[in-house]
Amino acid sequence: MDILDKIIIDKKREVALKKSIISVAHLENSALFGNRTISLSKVLRNSPSGIIAEHKRRSPSKSIINQDFSVEEVVKGYESAGACGISVLTDGKYFGGSLDDLLLARASVNVPLLRKEFIVDEYQILEAKAHGADVILLIAAVLTRSEIKQLSEFAQSLALEVLLEVHNKEELDKSIMLSLDMIGVNNRNLKTFEVSLDFSKELAGHIPDEFVKISESGISSIEAIRELNPFGYQGFLIGENFMKTDNAGLAAKEFISKLLL
Template structure:
């Protein structure tokens, strides 16, 4: 069993436990549930930089990235830096995040927030809405086409943007549908954790023009973004490059200033 299989197996258990403790009806009564979300896809289309900055404490490939941040302060600093949106890791066991991180980021900033999570159940989408998310991530590697359809259509009905993540041509072919806003290409192999921008370059021409193209993972310098722009990418998800520093917001600010 590879790391992705382990994460998904644990995720089903986690969701089942949450369902037993906090029913959907309670989530739907959240003060944030009726909040009108902000579109990340529109922000990326209008942006000259396209940066989506991530909050990530650790990962399976790197045990510790940054355990000392205040997610609310990072959200404020990312917003001040001029990012298009913020990705918030909410997986506890493997990434050290929590759904409360999303809530704290929402209380601290107005920018679009992406719930970065391994979504396998409709419950997690309703939960994302209740905790202030504007965007949800769906990972093609762990979902069937019918599951992607059901989950993405629910998200759209709740007013959420949908970012669908793929790693190869097979995942892309099974995933394209009208209920998606953005197609993200993850340059990191989730099974081996190897990273290559060639994945984005290879898949870019296969993504239909109506979707905003987002490149994820392994983007650590200005030249990488300039190169990816030549392949029509408008969004660039950057996590580790900012988070490994003492001040992620300041790192994002300097990066965006150099990019501009």
């Protein structure tokens, strides 16, 4: 059993426990549930940088990245830097995140927020909406085509956009459907943690143009983004590269400024 399988087993248990104590009605009656969402796909289509900056404390592959920043200072720094959107890790056991991080991010900034999570149940999409998310992530590696369809249509019924993450052509082929807004190619194999921009390059031509293309993971330089631009990528998700510094917001600002030169 690899790390991804372990995460999904733990996530299903976690969701079952949460459902037993926090009702759907409670989530639907939350203060943020009726908020108007902000379109990340529209921002990316009109952005010269395409940077989606991530709040990420740790990961299974890198252990602790940075536990010192407050959510507020990180996301405000990202917004000030000109990030198109902000990704917030909400998994606790493996990434050190929480739904409170998403809530604090929503209270701090007015840019599109992605709930970065291993979503396996509609309940988590209700949680995302109730805590201020604009976008949810679905990971093709852990979902069937029918599950992707059910979850993505449910998200869109709540005015949430959907970013579908793939790693290979098989995952992409099973996942293409109208209820997606963006397709992200993860340059890190979630089973082996191997990282290569070749994954984004190889899949680019197979992603229909109606979807915003996003490249995720392993992007640590301006050169990497310029290398991917000709392949039609309009979004670039970067977390570790900013979070491992002493000032994530400043690191993002310097990166985006150089990118736009």
